[in-house]
Amino acid sequence: MSIVVDALTKVYGQQKAVDGISFKAGVGVLGFLGPNGAGKSTTMKMLTCFIPQTSGMASVCGFNISKAPLSVKRNIGYLPESNPLYTDMYVKESMAFVAGIHGMKDADKRITEVIEETGLGPEQHKKIGQLSKGYRQRVGLAQAILHNPQVLILDEPTSGLDPNQLVGIRQLITDLGKTKTIILSTHIMQEVEAVCSQVIIINKGVIVANDSLQSLRAKNADKTLENIFIELTNV
Template structure:
């Protein structure tokens, strides 16, 4: 498995943000769902080595997130919800900057591949600040996959996009999921139904569902994912 999580817990003061969760993920797209404050972002930050866990274990591509953090970061690409970019950099310049950080062999060739793969060719000579939100998301994805990681963590990658932009980003995620393990956090149920093969629902720090999309529906009398989500997270 590309991702393995065992009894993972994160405590802030007296609050358990993540409460002893366990799951694994193989190549494909895993939908990681939950209401605000459920523990999704905390879990993703632990997996990327951004914050340490309080207890439990997590590994990415066989590397422990706590003791082998550098190896984890070599094998992981992360697109946070905020998508931090340098607006005064040109698209190609920003990718060259990331390529230098990762010490990528033949960076120009790899940058050309990624620009084509992410559909950035028409905008490659523009400054990031001149791009639409859809193209800025593509730049964020391009930066995340430039070093060819086996695992991608995507936090709300389509937030605020128009329907045409959504289609393009979703197709890119589906294509990447054919060879990589992708953890996709989103509040958009249609997005999960469009791109995900496995679904985890977390509520108040605990996993309340972990199944394939089809099996989850079958176990809940064919209800929509939205209705299943509402029932499992006790949203009125």
């Protein structure tokens, strides 16, 4: 398994943001769902080594997040919800900058491939600050996949995209999920149904569901994912 999480916990003062969660994820797209404040972003920040856990363990591609954070980061592509970008850089310039950070060889060829994959071709010679929110989101995704990581962690990756852009990015995520492990956090249930093979629902820091989409529906009288989500988290 590319991701193994065992009793992972994060405490802020008196609040347990994440409370002893455990799960595994292999190749495919895992939908990571929960209401605002449920612990999704905190979990993703721990897996990407942005913040340390309070207790428990997790590994990414066999590397412990506490003992080998640099190796974890080499194997992960991360698109945070805030999508921080250098807005004064040109799109292609920002790609070259990220490639340099990763010490990539033959970076120009890979940059061209990723710009094509993410549909950034028409905008590649613009400054990021001139782009629409949807295209900025594409730049963030392009930077996340540039070094061809085995694991992708995407926090609200389709935020701000129009319906046509949604189709393209969802297809890209589906294609990437054929060979990579992807954790996809989103509030859009149709998105989960379109691209995810496994679903985890977290509420108040605790996992309340972890199953395949098909099995989750079968266990809940074939209700919609939205209805299942509401029932499990509205407590």
